[in-house]
Amino acid sequence: EVQLVQSGAEVKKPGESLKISCKGSGYSFTSYWIGWVRQMPGKGLEWMGIIYPGDSDTRYSPSFQGQVTISADKSISTAYLQWSSLKASDTAMYYCVRPQSYGYWNTYWYFDLWGRGTLVTVSS
Amino acid sequence: EIVLTQSPATLSLSPGERATLSCGASQSVSSSYLAWYQQKPGLAPRLLIYDASSRATGIPDRFSGSGSGTDFTLTISRLEPEDFAVYYCQQYGSSPQGTFGQGTRLEIK
Numbered sequence: 001e002v003q004l005v006q007s008g009a010e011v012k013k014p015g016e017s018l019k020i021s022c023k024g025s026g027y028s029f030t031s032y033w034i035g036w037v038r039q040m041p042g043k044g045l046e047w048m049g050i051i052y053p054g055d056s057d058t059r060y061s062p063s064f065q066g067q068v069t070i071s072a073d074k075s076i077s078t079a080y081l082q083w084s085s086l087k088a089s090d091t092a093m094y095y096c097v098r099p100q101s102y103g104y105w106n107t108y109w110y111f112d113l114w115g116r117g118t119l120v121t122v123s124s
Numbered sequence: 125e126i127v128l129t130q131s132p133a134t135l136s137l138s139p140g141e142r143a144t145l146s147c148g149a150s151q152s153v154s155s156s157y158l159a160w161y162q163q164k165p166g167l168a169p170r171l172l173i174y175d176a177s178s179r180a181t182g183i184p185d186r187f188s189g190s191g192s193g194t195d196f197t198l199t200i201s202r203l204e205p206e207d208f209a210v211y212y213c214q215q216y217g218s219s220p221q222g223t224f225g226q227g228t229r230l231e232i233k
């Protein structure tokens with residue numbers, strides 16, 4: 001089965017670091033871009049950025065550039081989203097997403113595969 | 125950066141009725157690279173439409189997409205009870221690819 005399996009919910013304090021994960025299975029992990037989408041409580045969807053695990057080329061939305069780091073370990077088919085210093089405003093659901101089409105040059109990023117989401121709560 | 129504006133914010137209809145949801149772009153969307161998603165409470169979004177008018181795998185034919193340039197529409201021909209949800213449009217033709225609209229909530233009247 002083709003799926004994205006995300007790590008579990010996290011509760012952190014402001015200033016702490018965090019790395020959440022997304023493991024792809026049932027498809028060639030290195031042949032598809034894989035990205036992250038944020039959904040703050042009661043709000044809409046925001047595209048954060050995307051990585052091509054085959055060569056680690058990473059693109060960020062301007063809104064998230066410098067705020068988070070996206071990485072991938074192709075040896076274990078896992079993508080990551082990390083923060084060095086969390087803020088209360090980082091409280092949100094974070095979805096891992098994969099575009100429908102494969103290949104590095106296919107940058108038509110609409111997403112037919114979604115993880116179930118990782119809820120991150122940042123509170124003192 | 126292209127900004128997508130969805131209207132209305134909330135649409136109240138009854139099962140069996142026709143729903144028309146709009147997505148307007150601040151600039152022309154390249155090659156009609158626009159998608160629509162459905163999200164139900166507590167679940168991840170689901171891809172409905174891509175390339176403005178192509179239905180994703182497994183999506184019923186009561187869902188259809190149309191439009192080009194700056195104006196796009198998602199139509200649900202006859203609403204089923206399971207169609208009441210939030211709908212988002214997304215453009216992926218211009219950098220930064222992946223920008224979403226703010227959503228339309230389709231609620232039961």
